[in-house]
Amino acid sequence: MSEIGLLLTPARIAGRVGELAREIERDYAGRSPLLVGILKGSVPFMADLVREIRLPLRLDFISISSYGSGARAGVVRILKDLDESIAGEDVVLVEDIIDTGLTVTYLLANLRARGPASLEVCALLDKSVRRIIEVPIRYKGFDIPDEFVVGYGLDHDGLYRNLRGIVGVRDAGSLDGDIGSLADAITGAG
């Protein structure tokens, strides 16, 4: 467990999610934004965020997979596209974490080509030291250091998304699939 440290408690996340919701409420007052979540990492964040926003909003989801590294880094394949057209809509793209920025940059270009009235990014976490391409993050939850993190939607090999807090792991290899002890550590920390 020494390799693993609690970065964000559930209470801290909830507090910040509430603040982001207030900002979105204020900025989109009188409008009906469409929040687009990137599957699967944005699911817990999206679920909490939308329940704090008192606006007539709608939801959609897009699922992508990254093709690769090196020269092909940032090339993204759409596995599940949006259900509806976003032409003329006020779109907020909701992401769990911006790391190199390549994924969101690709998605922003793709979505912008569909003619939304506006398009902004809402990201829970910003690992800005790793940035390769500048990303305009309109709504940002937390800046985090260059550490691999899991929990609250973020995964390692598909696991740990269901943790209520976010933990940093120095070495992802030290994760052994024991979700119970991580969940206990998060609960114990309040």
Ligand code: IMP
């Ligand atoms: P980017 O294209 O490098 O910005 O990658 C963003 C994606 O990489 C996120 O949506 C995550 O799926 C994944 N990712 C980046 N850093 C982490 C991390 O620390 N933990 C889990 N997933 C991460």
